[in-house]
Amino acid sequence: MQCHSHSHNTKKEVEFFLSKLREVGSRVTKQRIALAKSIIAFRGPFSAEDLYSKVESQGIDLVTVYRCLSAFTDLEILSTVNFEDGTQRYEYLCSSDKGHHHHIICKKCKKVDPINFCVVQGQEQLVEQMGYANVSHKLEFFGICKKCAN
Amino acid sequence: MQCHSHSHNTKKEVEFFLSKLREVGSRVTKQRIALAKSIIAFRGPFSAEDLYSKVESQGIDLVTVYRCLSAFTDLEILSTVNFEDGTQRYEYLCSSDKGHHHHIICKKCKKVDPINFCVVQGQEQLVEQMGYANVSHKLEFFGICKKCAN
DNA sequence: TTGTATGCAAAGGCTTTGCAGATTG
DNA sequence: CAATCTGCAAAGCCTTTGCATACAA
Numbered sequence: 133m134q135c136h137s138h139s140h141n142t143k144k145e146v147e148f149f150l151s152k153l154r155e156v157g158s159r160v161t162k163q164r165i166a167l168a169k170s171i172i173a174f175r176g177p178f179s180a181e182d183l184y185s186k187v188e189s190q191g192i193d194l195v196t197v198y199r200c201l202s203a204f205t206d207l208e209i210l211s212t213v214n215f216e217d218g219t220q221r222y223e224y225l226c227s228s229d230k231g232h233h234h235h236i237i238c239k240k241c242k243k244v245d246p247i248n249f250c251v252v253q254g255q256e257q258l259v260e261q262m263g264y265a266n267v268s269h270k271l272e273f274f275g276i277c278k279k280c281a282n
Numbered sequence: 283m284q285c286h287s288h289s290h291n292t293k294k295e296v297e298f299f300l301s302k303l304r305e306v307g308s309r310v311t312k313q314r315i316a317l318a319k320s321i322i323a324f325r326g327p328f329s330a331e332d333l334y335s336k337v338e339s340q341g342i343d344l345v346t347v348y349r350c351l352s353a354f355t356d357l358e359i360l361s362t363v364n365f366e367d368g369t370q371r372y373e374y375l376c377s378s379d380k381g382h383h384h385h386i387i388c389k390k391c392k393k394v395d396p397i398n399f400c401v402v403q404g405q406e407q408l409v410e411q412m413g414y415a416n417v418s419h420k421l422e423f424f425g426i427c428k429k430c431a432n
Numbered sequence: 433t434t435g436t437a438t439g440c441a442a443a444g445g446c447t448t449t450g451c452a453g454a455t456t457g
Numbered sequence: 458c459a460a461t462c463t464g465c466a467a468a469g470c471c472t473t474t475g476c477a478t479a480c481a482a
Contacts, residue, residue, distance in 0.1 A: 264425030275414030
């Protein structure tokens, strides 16, 4: 389910995003087109509120944002990211040409950096040997960034 | 900050828990003693509501549970565990003789199993080389357990 | 046309805050 | 006695739900 590189061409990226909707018979509305464009523009995880602030001016409702985030996640267009601050975040699965990755979050300023290595995927097999199917994982690092360390 | 083995002796475990409070000048109240006993009895992650249900009969308020959970976490008596279901969970740091560990959560029935191996700790050094101090991590596995797979 | 998607209003779940009174050290 | 902790009530924040209308296919 790895995405091809559609970077550097927003039009194609949006079309790719929308094709995922059409694939399963979901409808392509003007709200969803606007959301797709905004989602593609994010570099890294974003919250419902983050996304809403980008589309609010177009008269799109917060509830629509929540409903679409949920729908896009079901379609595996988005993945969920959790920073332990009580707010769910999402990330466009095709935005990172690096594919599967994790994050380091500064405990003070909440800055986020991507981490492009992952040692955990091999462990999923060990977990499957424990009797689990369809194993995935969520991993985030927390620390203090250079600026906040003074 | 690894805990010694206090298993098989509840009285000693409770005393150890309370000594952590006294260490920093926090007060030992009858509510906190009751909470300590209940927390020690949990085998694995529990929510505020889980804990409240154990002490409610003693007239302890839900707000007190929340406030103590927060205080105990600050004192590193508890760690926070997140299962991506919108409810914060906690785990007694000394209850697992295995020390640092992770969990596999069944996506259907929400059953939790501990995972006693961890390949990630070595990666924390790599993250520190990226310019972060005090690096820790949160890792959880998600899958479908045998029963739910039918 | 027919079912899906949206907007608005309201509710819901989990957690935090304010404050007065009780308790600990 | 002074500072912390507790209970109660209320608020807060993020997210979901209900329902009538609008819209895509």
